[in-house]
Amino acid sequence: MRLTVLTLFPDLIEQVINESITGRARAAGLFSLKTIQIRDFAVNRYGKVDDACYGGGTGMLMMAEPVYQAWLAARAETPDLPVRTIHLSPRGKLFSQDMARELAASERPLVLLCGHYEGIDQRVLDEIVDDELSIGDYVLTGGELAACVVIDALLRLVPGVLPAEEAYTRESHMDGLLEYPQYTRPAVWHDRKVPDVLMSGHQAKIERWQSSQAALETLRRRPDLARKRPLDEAEWADMLARRREEVTGQR
Ligand code: ADE
Numbered sequence: 001m002r003l004t005v006l007t008l009f010p011d012l013i014e015q016v017i018n019e020s021i022t023g024r025a026r027a028a029g030l031f032s033l034k035t036i037q038i039r040d041f042a043v044n045r046y047g048k049v050d051d052a053c054y055g056g057g058t059g060m061l062m063m064a065e066p067v068y069q070a071w072l073a074a075r076a077e078t079p080d081l082p083v084r085t086i087h088l089s090p091r092g093k094l095f096s097q098d099m100a101r102e103l104a105a106s107e108r109p110l111v112l113l114c115g116h117y118e119g120i121d122q123r124v125l126d127e128i129v130d131d132e133l134s135i136g137d138y139v140l141t142g143g144e145l146a147a148c149v150v151i152d153a154l155l156r157l158v159p160g161v162l163p164a165e166e167a168y169t170r171e172s173h174m175d176g177l178l179e180y181p182q183y184t185r186p187a188v189w190h191d192r193k194v195p196d197v198l199m200s201g202h203q204a205k206i207e208r209w210q211s212s213q214a215a216l217e218t219l220r221r222r223p224d225l226a227r228k229r230p231l232d233e234a235e236w237a238d239m240l241a242r243r244r245e246e247v248t249g250q251r
Pocket of ligand 1: 138143
């Protein structure tokens with residue numbers, strides 16, 4: 001996976017991605033990430049990259065030309081491959097695990113464009129952007145944190161980034177359900193016991209318990225997701241049995 005981020009705050013991106021799992025994966029060469037400072041393409045020697053909006057308003061807007069020149073520099077990194085340019089914006093399509101999967105599978109190098117101030121001149125967006133993505137219905141001070149979220153979600157899908165394949169095949173959102181509850185030592189903590197089934201050593205039973213818990217948690221917490229991923233008959237039966245146990249305390 002090849003990623004380039006166009007930003008006024010490259011250190012922010014570098015610091016986040018160089019930590020922990022993504023940092024180790026980067027050091028191991030499992031992906032390439034380049035940050036391009038848009039200010040390096042400023043329109044004057046004072047580093048000017050923004051200007052007042054036509055039509056009034058108090059805020060400043062990022063100018064088309066520095067963004068365009070930064071994008072040309074990103075594109076020049078892979079002259080043989082067309083880039084796919086993603087603008088992080090609260091106006092964008094809501095980012096999801098499905099999109100993460102689709103982008104992670106993309107052959108094209110990804111260029112992530114982060115806006116700041118009041119945004120970016122629409123003309124350069126019209127010229128270079130393929131997709132606009134939002135990470136949620138709230139407004140951040142800039143696209144950088146959103147870019148980090150998107151990059152993190154993509155990188156953990158790159159083979160070798162996570163320790164075991166299982167870690168990203170069986171978990172929240174991957175099969176349209178939320179993750180089941182998990183427990184580690186000690187077996188009793190603050191008078192709370194780990195569910196007996198997990199101590200039983202009976203792998204088939206454990207897996208049925210986990211998938212019914214996933215279904216139950218999804219219906220409870222995110223009925224909107226549950227509607228998108230209907231349960232099959234066996235899942236319904238397991239889930240209802242689990243619920244009955246919870247209510248009656250009986251197997
Ligand atoms: N830039 C500012 N707010 C954003 C959001 N919610 N998602 C993506 N980019 C943004």
